[in-house]
Amino acid sequence: MKGVTRLGWLAYAVAAVTVALDQLSKAWILYGLELPARGSVPVAGPLNFTMVWNQGVSFGLLRADQDLMRWALALFAIGVSVVLAVWVRKAGRPVLAWALGFIMGGAVGNVIDRIRWGAVADFIDVSAIGFFPWVFNVADAAINIGIALLLLDMIRGEKRETSAKPTEDAA
Numbered sequence: 001m002k003g004v005t006r007l008g009w010l011a012y013a014v015a016a017v018t019v020a021l022d023q024l025s026k027a028w029i030l031y032g033l034e035l036p037a038r039g040s041v042p043v044a045g046p047l048n049f050t051m052v053w054n055q056g057v058s059f060g061l062l063r064a065d066q067d068l069m070r071w072a073l074a075l076f077a078i079g080v081s082v083v084l085a086v087w088v089r090k091a092g093r094p095v096l097a098w099a100l101g102f103i104m105g106g107a108v109g110n111v112i113d114r115i116r117w118g119a120v121a122d123f124i125d126v127s128a129i130g131f132f133p134w135v136f137n138v139a140d141a142a143i144n145i146g147i148a149l150l151l152l153d154m155i156r157g158e159k160r161e162t163s164a165k166p167t168e169d170a171a
Contacts, residue, residue, distance in 0.1 A: 007091040011101035018105025022138040023112060026121045035123055050125035052135040055118070067118070074114045077107045095153040102146030109139030 004012075029035045029049060040050040055070070084104045091097040113120040122135040 004089045005091055007094060007097035008089045010094070011088040011091055011097040011104070012085075014098055014101025015105035015108065018102055018139070018142045019109045019112070022106070022109030022142070025138045026113065026123075029123045030121060040125070046126050046128035048125040048128065049123045050127075050135050052122040052125075053117070053119040054122045054135075055120075070114055070118050074111050077111045077114075081107045081111070093153060093157075095149050095156070099146045099149035099153055102142040102149065104146075106139040106141075106143035106146065109142070110137075113139075 029051070033041065033049065035041065035049055035051040038051070040048050042048050081104050084100050084107075088097060088100040088104070091100065110120045120137065120139075122137045122140070124137060124141070125135045127133045127135070
């Protein structure tokens with residue numbers, strides 16, 4: 001694609017790898033481990049694999065029990081992904097490219113589930129540690145990592161702009 005920076009391509013690659021890891025992990029959970037039939041499986045320490053079909057947004061917020069909401073959420077996530085895909089074409093900072101790649105990949109991974117099954121397959125359960133009661137998946141983790149990196153990039157950008165401006169005393 002014409003006009004895509006090297007970092008834009010990096011973001012697209014991060015998104016593609018994220019989608020692949022998300023979908024492969026869900027295939028293994030659903031068909032290899034057969035988690036829907038088993039319910040929950042202890043893994044190590046506070047980590048369990050627990051099958052949850054999430055019809056809402058991240059962590060079960062804004063439930064989408066009706067088909068209309070299912071498709072509305074899918075279309076919204078696709079729209080966000082398209083906006084990010086256009087934005088990242090001109091990415092000039094590595095952290096921004098990684099952030100947008102993770103968010104795009106996570107959004108697409110969950111959209112695939114919503115379209116295929118009408119809900120998102122969540123299975124990573126660390127509720128045993130007590131303060132995080134939600135069950136999530138690789139796509140959700142990628143979205144959250146992407147948002148954290150996006151915030152970091154914004155903070156770093158603001159610091160660079162502030163330090164680049166001359167002070168009144170120096171003028």
